[in-house]
Amino acid sequence: MRRWFPSLILSAALWVMWLVLNGSASPGHLILGGVIGLAVPVLVAPLKPAAGRLRKPLVLARLILVVGHDVVQSALDVGHGILRSRRQPPRGSFVDIPLELRDPFGLAALAMITTVVPGTVWSELAPDSSTLRLHVFDLAGEAEFIEHYKRRYERPLKEIFG
Known part of the structure; x- marks a missing residue:
């Protein structure tokens, strides 16, 4: 039926x-x-994709709060960067981030998070999903940004989607 x-x-x-x-x-x-x-x-x-398994709903709740905070904070940072752009132009740059996350649902969630947070643009994903290229509006330090991105977004998603 x-x-x-x-x-x-x-x-x-x-x-x-x-x-x-x-x-x-x-x-x-x-x-x-x-x-x-x-x-x-x-x-x-x-x-229609097969249903994904959601593990650790408390980690998901914490991730939602982190993303909400980051959206507000990043919007303020981008706004401030635009206002001071005549004195100090933003240091826009592409960053290659090595990924451990391979789950398609986790990667889709990571893409949505990246899209929602102002100042970052998902540019390219390697065919084997090993590297993500982002464009960052104002990049102070590449290594610090990569660690920040992995710690705040990729690691929780890896816990949630395995």
Whole structure:
């Protein structure tokens, strides 16, 4: 049953969305919307990743607080850097960070964290996931930044996702 109808809620939502977007509940639209609603979840089911295992929820809670703090602090730092940029231009630079984290869910979380924190941009991930290249808005010291990044983000994610 699950093979032919992987997500009845998604099927129903697609069917309703089809009817609303077309503004018609004619028999043709009812049938076509139903076919689309049933076919799309079956066709995209192989693309759905397997569920990841979440270990150590307390580490996750602490990581969320750390990221929240870092977002605020980094936003203030970037704002301050922009305001003083005429006197002292920011030292933007690319940094290569060696990674120990290999779990795809952990890497996805790391990418989201990097995207959310102002002043850092995820630029490239090595094909074997061994090295991450970031662009940092104002880099004081590369070694210190790498240690900071690994300690605050990568290590907790490694604990959470194994």
